[in-house]
Amino acid sequence: MSKLLWTPSKERIEQTNMFRFMGEINQRFGKNFQTYPELHQWSVDNIADFWTVLWDFVGVKASTSYTQVIDDPAKMPGAKWFEGAKLNFAENMLKYRDDQLAIVFQGEGAEPVRITYAQLYDQVARLAKSLRDMGVKTGDRVAGFMPNMPQTVMAMLAAASIGAIWSSCSPDFGIKGVLDRFGQIKPKVLFTANGYRFKGKDLDSLEKISGVVNQLPSLEKLVVVPYTQERxxxxxxxxxxxxQDFISREDGLEIEFEQLPFDHPLYIMYSSGTTGLPKCMVQSAGGILVHHLKELVLHTDLKREDNIFYFTTCGWMMWNWLTSSLGVGATIIQYDGQPFHPDAEVLWKMAQDEKVTVFGTSAGYIAALMDQEGQPGKHYDLSSVRAVLSTGSPLSIEGFEWVYREVKEDLQLASIAGGTDLNGCFALGNPMGPVYAGELQCRGLAMDVAAFDENGQPVINQQAELVCCKPFPSMPIYFWEDPDGKKYHKAYFDKYPGVWHHGDFITVTERGGVVMYGRSDATLNPGGVRIGTAEIYRVVENFEEIADSVVVGQNWDNDVRVILFVKMAEGQALTDDVINKLRAGIRQNASPRHVPAKVIEVPDVPYTLNMKKVELAVKKVIENKPVENTDALANPQALDFYKDIPELSK
Structure with missing residues (x-):
């Protein structure tokens, strides 16, 4: 049984948006729901009614109302949402034009930049006029090769106001990684900063961008934003x-928001691309709008007075998610730089100084802080922080406990999980509910999420495949250059026809929470029994001698054996004693099947640019198979260490 870590007070529950929303459902439909599980069950049983109320509750701004919410709630893929509605995503993000702060930007080692909602509207208006004047039209692609800074948000909103489609990569992507993405979508305009900052160094982006623009014949304009240099x-x-020369100099401009169908394209997002060219997933303006506002307003309990921070780059969907907080009128806090420079707690100092109320980060960041014995709650005043969000990979039980011990006792820790594909979450936070160690609080409202066993049957308290059995509005509307929809169908619907198969391994608990175990395609199968890698990582993370690790299954003697690669902490050696303790710990805390057949030391562990371990790439290398797209990796050279390891041939 998971350990109970936190329960919200009755007063706190009754102040949440979720509680108000539940009251709205009760009033409209004659219900008497008191708990989240009741509300969730109703939401998946009554998809159309749920989204009708949500539309009103979050105040979607549309010039023309919809004729029906969904044409067929049993149709997946292909369900049509909010037909007849005309709206503009950017208009919904810029509902406020007052002097409240919209964005606070903290660049590494720099003074904060503060931008009000009135200033943001003005900047977007001027930028949108410049884009229109150069011929950008509805449906054109506008791309960003940008740090996480205000001008990135402005460029996205300006493009969206016209009905152009936005797509972005962060400046740490290599030339090939950028071309693999933007080369497919053929942008008309590209925004880039002249550089970015990392670990106290100014890094040039223009040399890299010169290698990009020469291979993008579609590009008509490259707009260079000042950051590391003024000009x-x-x-x-x-x-x-x-x-400065591109943006219009006219004052007092009103934005001409193109009124477009609900399913008009807004974003093109990308798969990680570690198995070939990245898939280009096209997402709709209306779908992203209502899905993000549901997650922010209800599950994150975001309000106008909140200051929300998420440590992210523009190459990760959490950037898009954070930016949608503007639709609530909250203040978004942007950070660009290395999160451990000049010290391990720089982000928490920022949280103190900017009175952050919602602090978002990754499980990897929390694990790294644990390794460094961070104690931010002791060193900084974090009285403003009421919620910590974690995503990117499963947060260990020890990570949960560390947050409550070293950050703050009274806060909601929401481990959230979903994907770039839906630009949102399947399982996430419930501000009305308790927090149990290692467990995501709930499945999202109107998300019919289940764990399917190998027979395609839903199971409780068993590890199985993450599926979603009913459509949701932020599903990709199509993949780019996939006219017959074959790539799209293969990505999600081949395994269980009519059911979204996500490729993650989960347990749904008896109370409706979710435990994540990582990618199911990286699942280990020793003796034909499927086990996740997260349980092994959880044990390994407790060893101070080990800095990092990656687990794969190796095909061996008509079976699969578990191989654990470890990167040792500085000054530590992989001795027989360490190996024996590791195996004993894994046997005791996971199971005998989880015990690795081999424990092998490596100098580094490969990660994607979004800081996810690439178990599949390691597995391919040890099986002498090609890894097709190493430009998707942050440290591709790390894969070299896994080639031709003698121990793996015996």
């Missing part, structure tokens, strides 16, 4: 213009 030399870059 960099861009004379060698074709069609380049400084941001």
């Amino acid at each position: 960099a030399d861009i004379s060698a870059l074709p069609n380049a213009i400084h941001f």
Whole structure:
């Protein structure tokens, strides 16, 4: 049984948006729901009614109302949402034009930049006019190769106001990684900063961008945003213009928000691309709008007075998710730089100084802070923080306990999980509910999430495949250059026809929470029994001698054996004693099947640019299979260490 870590007070529950929303459902439909599980069950049984109330509750701004919410709640893929509605995503993000702060930008080692809602509207209006004047139209692609900074948000909103489609990568992507993405979607305009900051160094982006623009014949304009230099030399870059020279100088402009169908494209997002060219997933303006507002307003309990921070780059869906907080009128806090420079707790100092109320980060960041014995709650005043969000990979039980011990006792820790594909979550936080160690609090409202066994049957308290049995509005509307929909169908619907198969391994608990175990395609199968890697990582993370690890299954003697690769902490050696303790710990805390057949030391562990371990790439290398797209990795050279390891041949 999971350990109970936190329960919200009755007063706190009754102040949540979720509680108000439940009251709205009770009033409209004659219900008497008192708990989240009741509300969730009703929401998946009454998809159309749920989204009708949600639309009103979050105040969607539309010039034309919808004729029906969904044409067929049993149809997946292909259900049509909010037909007849005309709206604009950017208009919904810019409902407020007052002097409240919209964005606080903290660049590494720099003074914060503060932008009000009135200033943001003005900047977007001027940028949108410039884009229109150069010929950007509805359906054109506008891309960003940008740090997580205000001008990235402005460019996205300006593009969306016209009905252009936005797509972005962060500046740590390599040239091939950028071209693998933007080369497919053929942008008309590309925004780039002249550089970015990391670990106290100014890094140049223009040399890299020169290798990109020369291979993007669709590009008509390269807009260079000042960051590391006030006015960099861009004379060698074709069609380049400084941001200051591109943005209109007219004052008092009103934005012409194109009124577009609910399913008009807004974003193109990308799969990780570690198994070939990244898939280009096209997501709708209306779908992203209502899905994000559901997650922010209800599950995150976001309100106008909140200051919300998420540590992210523009190459990760959490950037899009954070930016949608503007639709609530909250203040978004952006950080660009290395999160451990100049010290391990720099983000928590920022949380103190900016009175952050919702602090979002990754499980990897929390694990790294634990390794460094961080104690942010002791060193900083975190009285403003009421919620910590964690995603990117499963947060260990020890990670949960560390947050309550070293950050703050009275807060909601919401471990959240979903994917780039839906630009949102399947399981996430419930501000009305308790927090149990290692467990995501709930499945999302109107998300018919289940764990399917190998026979396609839902199971409780068993590890199985994450599926969603009913459609949801943020599903990709299509994949780019996939006219017959074959790639789209293969990605999600081949395994269980009519049911979204996500490729994660989960347990749904008897109380409706979710435990995540990582990718099911990286699942280990020793003796034909499927086990997740998360349980092994959880044990390994408790060993101070080990800095990092990656687990894979190796095909061996008509079976699969578990191989554990470990990166030792500085000054530590992989001795027989450490190996024996590891195996004993895994046997005791996981199961005998989890015990690795081999424990092998490596100098580094490979990660994607979004800081996810690439178990599949390691598995391919040890099986002498090609890894097709190493540009999707943050440290591709790490894979070299896994080639031709003698121990794996015996």
